[in-house]
Amino acid sequence: MRLQSVLLWIFCFSSVLAVKEYLFKNCDNSGFCHRNKHYANQIKSLGSAFVPHYAIDPSSVHLQESGQDFHIAGTIIKKVPNIPDLQVELPITVSLLEGNNVRVQIDESGRNQITVKNKYVNHRRYNETGQWAFASEELPYISKKDVKLDISSDKLSFTYGPAQEYTAELQFLPVKLTISYKDEPQVVVNDQNFLNLEHWRVRDANAEHLSDEQVDFDMFTDSFGDSKEDKLPLGPESIGLDFTFKNYKNLYGIPEHADSLNLKDTTGSNQPYRLFNVDIFEYETDSRLPMYGAIPLLLAVRPELSVGLFWINSADTFVDLDKNSDSGDSRTHWISENGVIDFMIIVDKTPAAINKNYGLITGYVQLPPLFSLGYHQCRWNYNDEKDVLEINSLMDKHRIPYDTIWLDIEYTDSKKYFTWQNDVFPDPEGMMKELDATGRNLVVIIDPHIKTGYPVSDQFRKQKICINDATNTSYLGHCWPGESVWIDTLNPNAQALWDSQFVWDKKNKFTGGLSTNLHIWNDMNEPSVFNGPETTSPRDNLHYGGWEHRSVHNIYGLSYHEATYNSLKKRQSHTTRERPFILTRSYYSGSQRTAAMWTGDNMSKWEYLQISLPMVLTSNIVGMPFAGADVGGFFGNPSKELLTRWYQAGIWYPFFRAHAHIDSRRREPWVAGEPYTSIMTDAVKLRYSLLPMLYTAFYESSVSGIPIMKPVFYEALDNLESYSIEDQFFVGNSGLLVKPVVEKEADDIEIYLPDSEVYYDFTNGNITGDITKFQLNKPGYVKRAVTLNDIPVFLKGGSIIAQKNRYRRSSKLMVNDPYTLIVAPDSNGNANGKLYIDDGESFGYTKGLSAKVSSIDVNYVGSLSSIEIEKIVIISQPQSQINKLIIHNPKLKVAADWSATFATDVEHDEL
Ligand code: NOJ
Helix, strand or coil, X not given: CHHHHHHHHHHHHHHHCCCCHHHCCCCCCCHHHHHHHHHHHHHHHHHHHCCXXXXXXXXXXXXXXXXXXXXXXXXXXXXXXXXXXXXXEEEEEEEEECCCEEEEEECCCCHHHCCXXXXXXXXXXXXXXHHHHCCCCCCCECEHHHCEEEECCCEEEEEECCCCCEEEEEECCCCEEEEEECCEEEEEECCCCCCEECCCCCHHHHHHHCCCCCCCCCCCCCCCHHHCCCCCCCCCCCEEEEEEECCCCEEEECCCCCCCCCCCCCCCCXXXXXXXXXXXXXXXXXXXXXXXXXXXXXXXXXXXXEEEEEECCCCCEEEEEECCCCCCCEEEEEEECCCCEEEEEEEECCHHHHHXXXXXXXXXXXXXXXXXXXEEECCCCCCCHHHHHHHHHHHHHCXXXXXXXXXXXXXXXXXXXXXXXXXCCCCHHHHHHHHHCCCCEEEEECCCEEECCCHHXXXXXXXXXXXXXXXXXXXXXXXXXEEEEEECCCCCCHHHHHHHHCCCCCCCCCCCCCCCCEEEEECCCCCCCCCCHHHCCCCXXXXXXXXXXXXXXXXXXXXXXXXXXXXXXXXXXCCCCCCCCEEECCCCCCHHHCCEEECCCCEXXXXXXXXXXXXXXHHHHCCCCCEECCXXXXXXXXXXXXXXXXXXXXXXXXXXXXXXXXXXXXXXXXXXXXXXXXXXXXXXXXXXXXXXXXXXXXXXXXXXXXXXXXXXXXXXXXXXXXXXXXXXXXXXXCCEEECCCCCCCCCEEEEEECCCCCEEECHHHCCCCCCCEECCCCCEEEEEECCCCCCCXXXXXXXXXXXXXXXXXXXXXXXXXXXXXXXXXXXXXXXXXXXXXXXXXXXXXXXXXXXXXXXXXXXXXXXXXXXXXXXXXXXXXXXXXXXXEEEEEEEEECCCCCCCCCCCCCCCCCC
């Protein structure tokens, strides 16, 4: 009896701690993916016997005039073998944009004429994903005069790029697009003939519309678990297309997955990578299952060239990767539930250039307020005002710098957002003021589900700005507050009502009157619906414009956090604190413009600390660099060692926040006791001392898309071994190479030096005592002993790092502190670096309040130009006897233009 109950308990415990995979679709049981995969398998087995169904009508091809822009338009004809008279017309447009972006859009004609039972549903194929993903309505199309175009009866081609070295060639039968660099094909679209666009048909006639290669699995119904209610009013609408990357074996991107940096082959037992934003409860590592966000950008990288493929679609999407072909190519198959076919292909020299070019379209990370790069202290929940203020003062007692304390859902009255639980938060304004006194901020959570039966949801329902069910009335589902409605932030009318909740006037208790240190956390915005299929909104729910939820699912989270950002931006015109900070759980391409993200509900286990590195790296290389993972792990109670190691790794996440589940024990750094508390404190202090470097990395990313946590291969493209390194990284362009300790009881680490440059041991950010230098003749590993105290960091020769070394309670209080420069010469004795400075909170920098000086590039604003450099530490060159040289008080102001040359053969004394 006793044994039985123990076994039962173990069983329950393990089932609690595993993702409930059966709640989520996979390719086999998902109608549209199953059908496309079947189609692809049939085509593969037919080989050359397959007769393609799609061809471009040569007589349709023409240049589409629209100002100076470059667009080629035409029509693809889809033949339906069993209905010889039917020709499905699929208009195709090929355009060229700045940054080598070749865009292709394929739609379906005649959708306006069809009739469906549900009169509220928009019949068209959804084509507005780009409007949410792109930074601007005006896309940077290339002018016709910069392109050499050639159209013949069976193909067209155009060349582009500064030296016209890129060519796009569109073959008409079978439809095939090849993008080449110097005549060498890089990407071939529809190389395998998997192009498939399920055209409109009525259910009764469906059989005739199918070709021999197709199956009719779940075309008009959904047989999966909780999805059976889906009415699928428009029947099958899926799209599928293959892309072959010629001679590329290393693929990256398409987050969010708890998986390796270098993407896995999915042809064997692995399921395809799925992009479908879901509240993936207790996710597992090494998984292709979908997660909270989706960025459909894939990077293919090799030493000489890189390719970016941006699949502009917000519906449920599967991506199959075949990396095993003998040819050395990678073959990929993209399958989405509906929408138009819309994609961009970018070929350029380096992955950094792909980041830059992709950012020209979707925007770069917005320069965040400086405070948000500091340490964030969160848990579910800090219970009341006293709790918050106590944590605030304990941080000071332990001399731990921090910038922001967070409140999770319990601060509200019964999970009614925009309210406070009055008995425990009687004076939010006073609390915010007290935090503000030491430059600290408050972030509170606001989710998109709005409890029914209180003024906010009543007003939203009355104004018809909620997501609707298939009958076009406000959809009711369940989330934290119980029965709820969801604001439809795709509805332009929603913004004003959302703004009115955040009004910044003396009367608004929620915002604390005029408090300007309040910022917002948007959670559960996949959206998470506890009683919905796959824990999200039913797909036949309706949004503004009659669009079904299935079409817009992956952009809902983006639309929601963007609305919050816009509301916050409207405040505080009377202060300089203009830059809002928003954290979002769900995201899409373009989210980087207005929010930071984190990797959701991880666990207090070593493998989650380990997987956080490739996950944050992946986010960085797809243009969403302001990313982090819950430090300490969300579920469970980390050992003291794990927590300490997590802090030491977490200080390198661009977004650095400790967070914990409501059932976990308190674990602020002082709870563990010594030596852990001091070690964690030192880690946080290291983050703060490096804030000038980190802020500079953010600035650079905000104008070029360069990752902030940057994979090693970005600096070692010639070195193929570096392409799979995912447990160490560079920090922006600073030259810092970090290898956090993420193994239990480690007493040494092996760090990979990707080139033969000199690397200085900068462990714990200290240049003390004798400096160890490492330099290998060829790339390889070096071993270094570590203790629990150690955060292994190396500084690449040729770099200059700016630090601020005084302890302050928050980043705001560091503003006037002087800088220390660490100069690390390369093998030739040269070093250079960059430092970006502004006021850290206003939009002044966008109005030209900045300047640059050389050697160390400095951007400064007003009074900041008077800040001094108090110390310059120059590490000696590799061959030299001198260990380091310290120049105290060099009397330099950061805005002054200066450079210094030091001879290598002089004696220490002379210097
Ligand atoms: C889910 C989020 O992922 C988690 O961070 C948060 O604490 C809970 N929701 C409660 O709001």
